[in-house]
Amino acid sequence: MKINCVLFNDFTALDAFGPAEVFGCLEKIYQVEYFSLSGGKIKSSRTNIEVTTKPLALIQEHDILLIPGGFGTRTEVDNRALINTIRDLAEKARYVLTVCTGSALLAKTGLITQKKATSNKLSFDWVREQDTDVEWIRNARWVVDGKFYSSSGVSAGIDMALGFICDAHGIETAKAVAKGMEYLWNADKDNDPFST
Amino acid sequence: MKINCVLFNDFTALDAFGPAEVFGCLEKIYQVEYFSLSGGKIKSSRTNIEVTTKPLALIQEHDILLIPGGFGTRTEVDNRALINTIRDLAEKARYVLTVCTGSALLAKTGLITQKKATSNKLSFDWVREQDTDVEWIRNARWVVDGKFYSSSGVSAGIDMALGFICDAHGIETAKAVAKGMEYLWNADKDNDPFST
Numbered sequence: 001m002k003i004n005c006v007l008f009n010d011f012t013a014l015d016a017f018g019p020a021e022v023f024g025c026l027e028k029i030y031q032v033e034y035f036s037l038s039g040g041k042i043k044s045s046r047t048n049i050e051v052t053t054k055p056l057a058l059i060q061e062h063d064i065l066l067i068p069g070g071f072g073t074r075t076e077v078d079n080r081a082l083i084n085t086i087r088d089l090a091e092k093a094r095y096v097l098t099v100c101t102g103s104a105l106l107a108k109t110g111l112i113t114q115k116k117a118t119s120n121k122l123s124f125d126w127v128r129e130q131d132t133d134v135e136w137i138r139n140a141r142w143v144v145d146g147k148f149y150s151s152s153g154v155s156a157g158i159d160m161a162l163g164f165i166c167d168a169h170g171i172e173t174a175k176a177v178a179k180g181m182e183y184l185w186n187a188d189k190d191n192d193p194f195s196t
Numbered sequence: 197m198k199i200n201c202v203l204f205n206d207f208t209a210l211d212a213f214g215p216a217e218v219f220g221c222l223e224k225i226y227q228v229e230y231f232s233l234s235g236g237k238i239k240s241s242r243t244n245i246e247v248t249t250k251p252l253a254l255i256q257e258h259d260i261l262l263i264p265g266g267f268g269t270r271t272e273v274d275n276r277a278l279i280n281t282i283r284d285l286a287e288k289a290r291y292v293l294t295v296c297t298g299s300a301l302l303a304k305t306g307l308i309t310q311k312k313a314t315s316n317k318l319s320f321d322w323v324r325e326q327d328t329d330v331e332w333i334r335n336a337r338w339v340v341d342g343k344f345y346s347s348s349g350v351s352a353g354i355d356m357a358l359g360f361i362c363d364a365h366g367i368e369t370a371k372a373v374a375k376g377m378e379y380l381w382n383a384d385k386d387n388d389p390f391s392t
Contacts, residue, residue: 012217013213013216013220014213014214014217014377017209017243017245018210018214020209020243020245021209021210021242021243021350023243024209024241024242024243024244025242027242032244033244034244034245034246041248046217046221046223047213047216047217047219047220047228048220048227048228048229049213049216049230049245049247050247050248051246052237052246120378122376154217154376154377154379155354155377155378155379155380158351180349180350181210181349181350181351182317182348182350182351182352182390183350184351184380184382184389193380194378
């Protein structure tokens with residue numbers, strides 16, 4: 001299955017590459033690729049990583065759409081071309097995974113109106129404003145509603161990706177991936193130590 | 197302070213970008229840059245991230261050297277040009293941080309002979325062979341010996357980077373960074389859940 005990761009300038013590196021590392025551990029099943037609206041080099045916020053991307057228009061296999069957050073979302077929510085493209089891709093995707101303020105980009109498409117979702121806690125009120133008709137759940141490490149997975153801030157994306165692996169392949173596979181990464185998995189999506 | 201991150205093909209993304217995210221949270225103090233032996237594009241193992249790097253020879257500020265691990269280390273330990281360059285940079289650096297099998301690259305330089313170090317558990321015996329006169333500590337999330345910080349596998353690098361922040365700026369700063377990343381920090385470097 002293809003993981004199509006949507007990047008934009010000032011994305012948060014760990015939001016994208018944490019889940020990517022989880023899926024990469026099962027590289028015979030999942031292949032992660034990186035896209036942006038126009039393709040080319042995209043730079044992460046604060047960590048200064050310059051990543052080569054392909055244009056989003058080149059996506060042909062609509063398996064899993066992965067949308068990280070980051071300071072860039074503050075302007076990208078008003079980028080109609082990006083939001084319209086994300087809406088199109090998210091409609092076609094079998095699963096859509098958002099991390100942190102990546103949930104704001106998805107919310108802006110209108111696709112999760114009346115659905116449950118979460119986001120990071122420091123930006124929660126701003127994310128909520130992007131679509132107040134989403135059933136925003138503050139106290140959640142991650143939330144699943146149908147094909148939509150959304151996680152809290154940054155590191156929660158790793159927990160969510162392992163949760164996705166668990167749902168798709170069982171708990172033992174998820175535990176094995178976490179062990180290979182020497183990652184202490186918070187496996188309970190309702191256990192959010194940062195919500196208060 | 198500059199964090200000079202040494203990349204090579206088939207590095208593990210989270211080994212590098214986990215600690216980078218930690219330091220990026222204090223971007224007024226730490227700036228992360230990415231280098232490789234010849235510069236240019238470097239690709240991560242399994243996660244397929246193509247990162248733009250500068251040549252290692254361009255490093256001018258020798259604050260902190262960050263060396264991730266990954267499958268690429270299996271061949272890079274025999275890359276004399278890289279090992280010699282790492283030795284030179286590590287000698288000049290104020291601090292050297294290695295993650296996972298990045299410890300093997302540092303060990304190969306001979307600079308940590310008779311010093312304490314750790315590495316990830318699945319490759320521990322292979323790492324040990326790179327310099328059997330290092331005091332390898334299996335049961336450790338991370339190890340500090342003078343200016344050398346070394347961590348266990350992948351995610352342990354995030355714990356170590358937070359440990360470095362704690363040593364340099366105090367526990368409250370480290371906790372604040374972990375909270376901003378919504379990361380459940382394993383703050384005890386001797387607590388290694390993966391050593392057995």
